Amino acid sequence: MVPDTLARGDDRALSVGGISIPVLAEQYGTPLYLLDVETIVNRAKTWMAQVSPHGTVYYAGKAFLCTAMVELMDRLGVGVDVVSGGELATALGAGMSPQRLLFHGNVKTAAELAAAVSAPGLRVVVDSLEELRALSAAAVRCPDNGPIAVLIRVTPGIEPDTHDYIKTGHDGSKFGFPIGEVAHAAVAEALASPHIALAGYHAHIGSQVLDPAPMAETARRLMRFAVEVWQQQGFWPQMVDVGGGVGVAYQPGADAPDIAQVVQAVVAVVAEATPPSLDRPRVAFEPGRSIVADSGLTVYRVEVVKQTPGGPTYCAVDGGMGDNIRPALYGAPYTADVAGPPRPGRATVTLAGRYCETGDLIIRDAVLPPVAVGDLVVVYTTGAYTHSMASHYNRVPRPPVVAVWRGEAHLWVRGETFADVRRQDVPLAWAL
Numbered sequence: 134m135v136p137d138t139l140a141r142g143d144d145r146a147l148s149v150g151g152i153s154i155p156v157l158a159e160q161y162g163t164p165l166y167l168l169d170v171e172t173i174v175n176r177a178k179t180w181m182a183q184v185s186p187h188g189t190v191y192y193a194g195k196a197f198l199c200t201a202m203v204e205l206m207d208r209l210g211v212g213v214d215v216v217s218g219g220e221l222a223t224a225l226g227a228g229m230s231p232q233r234l235l236f237h238g239n240v241k242t243a244a245e246l247a248a249a250v251s252a253p254g255l256r257v258v259v260d261s262l263e264e265l266r267a268l269s270a271a272a273v274r275c276p277d278n279g280p281i282a283v284l285i286r287v288t289p290g291i292e293p294d295t296h297d298y299i300k301t302g303h304d305g306s307k308f309g310f311p312i313g314e315v316a317h318a319a320v321a322e323a324l325a326s327p328h329i330a331l332a333g334y335h336a337h338i339g340s341q342v343l344d345p346a347p348m349a350e351t352a353r354r355l356m357r358f359a360v361e362v363w364q365q366q367g368f369w370p371q372m373v374d375v376g377g378g379v380g381v382a383y384q385p386g387a388d389a390p391d392i393a394q395v396v397q398a399v400v401a402v403v404a405e406a407t408p409p410s411l412d413r414p415r416v417a418f419e420p421g422r423s424i425v426a427d428s429g430l431t432v433y434r435v436e437v438v439k440q441t442p443g444g445p446t447y448c449a450v451d452g453g454m455g456d457n458i459r460p461a462l463y464g465a466p467y468t469a470d471v472a473g474p475p476r477p478g479r480a481t482v483t484l485a486g487r488y489c490e491t492g493d494l495i496i497r498d499a500v501l502p503p504v505a506v507g508d509l510v511v512v513y514t515t516g517a518y519t520h521s522m523a524s525h526y527n528r529v530p531r532p533p534v535v536a537v538w539r540g541e542a543h544l545w546v547r548g549e550t551f552a553d554v555r556r557q558d559v560p561l562a563w564a565l
């Protein structure tokens with residue numbers, strides 16, 4: 134839920150990575166995304182230790198991606214799952230080898246497929262027959278790179294207990310080929326193309342999944358499908374990818390799944406379901422949130438404290454839905470604290486954002502030490518799906534991302550200015 138290095142110092146101010154948060158806020162301004170590198174490294178190493186003997190970890194870049202994050206993953210031996218041409222360009226531009234990348238997405242444009250086939254060794258997770266055909270055609274134009282390696286994304290018909298917007302593997306999902314006849318046909322078509330090298334299967338059931346059981350069930354269904362294909366089409370996968378989705382705690386006392394338990398359950402299913410005459414497929418996982426969420430916190434400055442008659446007391450800060458859309462989008466829960474020395478007592482306030490939407494509430498009924506204008510408030514567990522989903526709504530510049538590690542702070546993403554917000558604007562062309 135919080136960074137591993139979070140502490141309150143002798144001055145009672147919060148620190149992360151060995152640096153006082155008020156000092157970082159003074160240096161970089163607010164709002165400010167902070168990432169604790171130690172926490173990211175610890176989570177990534179936990180995943181690697183569990184998965185490496187059996188397969189591969191691909192960090193899901195959609196959770197948070199920038200050049201330095203790719204470099205960090207690369208140094209830790211973690212691959213990256215990208216979901217757009219922009220994420221692909223970020224990963225390749227940061228120097229990651231295409232062999233360590235997986236290219237996802239239910240829509241990949243012609244330009245994106247062309248970029249994929251020109252990166253030798255990149256694997257594409259194919260989501261539709263249209264894409265399979267377009268990819269095969271694109272691969273013909275890059276004959277030197279040989280057939281393009283693909284995984285077929287299967288919809289396993291599993292509905293985990295999470296918000297509807299982040300379920301992806303249920304019947305009727307827009308993602309993947311429904312498991313069964315449709316997916317069999319996709320495999321047949323992939324096997325028939327000389328420009329496609331089928332490597333295996335993929336499924337991802339959703340995000341912020343707190344129960345390890347559905348992930349093991351995903352592996353079971355993928356393996357059942359693999360055995361059927363083997364019997365009917367004679368193809369056996371090198372890789373079975375069960376996606377990401379392992380949840381984290383957003384509130385004190387909430388449970389998060391144990392990574393070792395999740396991995397072991399999946400690996401056991403794959404081992405058990407592999408017929409004795411065949412090689413066990415490598416298992417791939419794509420954790421995003423589970424690697425980066427806990428490391429992040431967002432620092433805001435309190436701008437207004439407003440008591441409403443008979444209603445909530447709003448503590449309005451200088452950020453909100455532009456830097457963290459999750460509460461407004463799907464009611465995501467967060468926990469906050471004050472960054473400076475806490476005043477005695479507790480008060481219930483609604484932490485409100487500065488954007489022109491009544492729904493821009495970061496936390497309803499947050500219990501905090503009493504706050505006053507000018508105080509710094511931190512919101513925990515904002516490492517995932519905040520910066521990556523940030524917008525320019527209300528023409529507010531996006532905050533910087535600063536990474537801290539062992540007493541040093543470095544910018545990972547510069548904060549924007551008003552000039553950045555206006556950069557792509559083109560003046561009116563008509564005299565009228």
Ligand SMILES: Cc1ncc(COP(=O)(O)O)c(C=O)c1O
Nearest residue numbers: 193337340377378419420421422
């Ligand atoms: C295909 C795929 N893999 C991995 C992830 C990462 O999920 P999470 O960040 O919950 O681990 C997602 C998230 O939506 C996804 O769609």
